[in-house]
Amino acid sequence: MQEILGRLKYTAERQVFAVLTGDCGTGKTTTIRKFVDRxxxxxxxxxYLSDSKLTPRHFYKGLLEQLGCESKFYxxxxxxxxxxxxxxxxGIHGVQPVVVVDExxxxxxxxxxxxxxxxxxxxxxxxPMSLILVGQSELWDRLRLQSxxxxxxxxDIQFKLGxxxxxxxxxxxxxxxxxxGVTEQIFTxxxxxxxxxxxxxxxxxxxxxxxxxxxxxxxxxxxxxxxxMVKRVIEGELS
Numbered sequence: 097m098q099e100i101l102g103r104l105k106y107t108a109e110r111q112v113f114a115v116l117t118g119d120c121g122t123g124k125t126t127t128i129r130k131f132v133d134r135x136x137x138x139x140x141x142x143x144y145l146s147d148s149k150l151t152p153r154h155f156y157k158g159l160l161e162q163l164g165c166e167s168k169f170y171x172x173x174x175x176x177x178x179x180x181x182x183x184x185x186x187g188i189h190g191v192q193p194v195v196v197v198d199e200x201x202x203x204x205x206x207x208x209x210x211x212x213x214x215x216x217x218x219x220x221x222x223x224p225m226s227l228i229l230v231g232q233s234e235l236w237d238r239l240r241l242q243s244x245x246x247x248x249x250x251x252d253i254q255f256k257l258g259x260x261x262x263x264x265x266x267x268x269x270x271x272x273x274x275x276x277g278v279t280e281q282i283f284t285x286x287x288x289x290x291x292x293x294x295x296x297x298x299x300x301x302x303x304x305x306x307x308x309x310x311x312x313x314x315x316x317x318x319x320x321x322x323x324x325m326v327k328r329v330i331e332g333e334l335s
Contacts, residue, residue, distance in 0.1 A: 097123070097127060097130070097264075097267070097268060097271065100116070100127055100255060100257065101127070101130060101131055101134065103253055103255055104116070104127075104128075104131040104228065105131070105134070105135075106253070107194075107226050107228060107252070107253055108135060108140055108192065108194050108226045110226075110252075111192060111223045111224075111225060111226045112223065112226060112227075112252035112253060113215060113223065113226075113227045113250055113251050113252050113253075114226075114227070114228045114229070114251070114252060114253040114254070114255075115200075115228075115229045115231075115235065115236060115239065115251055115253070115254045115255075116128075116228060116229070116230045116231075116255060116256075116257065117201075117230075117231055117232065117233050117235050117236045117254075117255075117256045117257070118232065118233065118256055118257030118258065119232065119233050119257075119258075119259075119298075120232060120300075121298040121299060121300035121301060122257040122258065122259060122298060122299055122300075123257055123268075123299030123300065124198075124230050124231075124257055125198070125230075126299060126303075127257065128196060128198070128228075128230060130275075132144075132196075135194065138191070139190070139191060139192060140191065140192050140193075140194050141163075141185060141191050141192070141193050141194065142194045142196060143158075143159050143162045143163070143193055143194065143195045143196070144162075144196045144198065145158050145159070145195070145196070145197050145198070146197075146198035146199050147199070148199055148202040149202075150197070150202075150203060150207055151206070151207060152171050152206065152207060152210040153171050153174065155197075155207065155210065156171065156174035156175055156177075156178050157174065159178055159195065160174065160177060160178055160181065163178075163181050163185070165177065165181055175213075175214070179224060182224045182225060183224070186224075192225070192226065193224070193225040193226070194225065194226040194228070195225050195226065195227045195228070196228045196230060197211075197227070197228070197229050197230065198230045198231070199230070199231060200229035200230055200231035200235050201231030201232045201233075201234045201235035201238070202231070203229075203231075205243075208238075208239075208244065208247055209247065211227065211229070211247065212246060212247045212250055214227070215227065215250055233256065236254065236256065239251070257299075258297075259296055259297030259298055260292070260297035260298075260299065260302070261292075261297060262288075262289070262292045262297075264297070265288065265291065265292040265295065265297055265302060266288045266292075268299060268302060269283060269288065269291070269302065269306060272303075272306070281320075282310075282313075282319070282320060282321055283306075283309075283320075283321045283326075284320060284321065284322045284323065286322065286323040287309075287321050287322050287323045287325070287326045289323065290323045290326040290327060290330070291305050291306065291309075291326055294326075294330050294334075304334065305326065305329065305330065305334065308329045308333050308334065309321045309325060309326055309329050312325060312328070312329050313325065
């Protein structure tokens with residue numbers, strides 16, 4: 097995850113266009129949340145959209161509302177309005193916008209084309225913002241089609257979240273515990289083996305197992321979660 101977070105940080109710093117994909121449950125939302133948490137609020141303004149039926153007009157409306165503006169009705173007017181607001185944000189306040197569009201695999205062709213036009217700013221000079229499309233693996237499958245060549249050529253960074261291996265699963269759990277302020281080891285090595293075996297390295301399932309195990313441990317006053325407890329939780333609550 098650290099590598100992905102590093103690439104996302106680069107995306108924000110360089111104001112480039114990135115696409116993050118992954119199968120369901122691989123931790124895309126968690127990754128974006130951690131990325132946003134690490135950004136300096138004084139330097140970056142995150143604009144987040146997640147709408148399966150997003151249209152260009154509602155795209156601009158959603159971004160402008162997050163900037164505290166009432167959007168113009170027509171798409172072209174709203175686009176120019178957004179560019180003006182972004183120029184003011186960058187030029188006067190020194191804040192860089194980071195636009196995150198989640199569930200991007202559900203966007204239709206018109207909306208994906210609008211993304212390309214949005215990045216055409218001042219005769220293809222520096223992009224006015226960082227743009228991150230987040231979606232399931234089918235998003236990249238679509239973008240690889242010849243009909244989307246023009247959009248694909250604008251993409252600066254593309255990365256895919258896969259399932260974790262055993263070491264990555266343990267690192268993922270440790271990072272979450274550290275985020276909560278836990279420094280000592282709670283899960284034994286054999287417990288981590290069981291969590292990885294059952295989850296297959298899928299972040300969402302790892303989260304679910306660990307949450308149930310921690311609740312079970314707290315209710316039964318266990319400070320350490322071993323493999324027997326993990327098996328008991330999986331068999332009793334998750335199978």
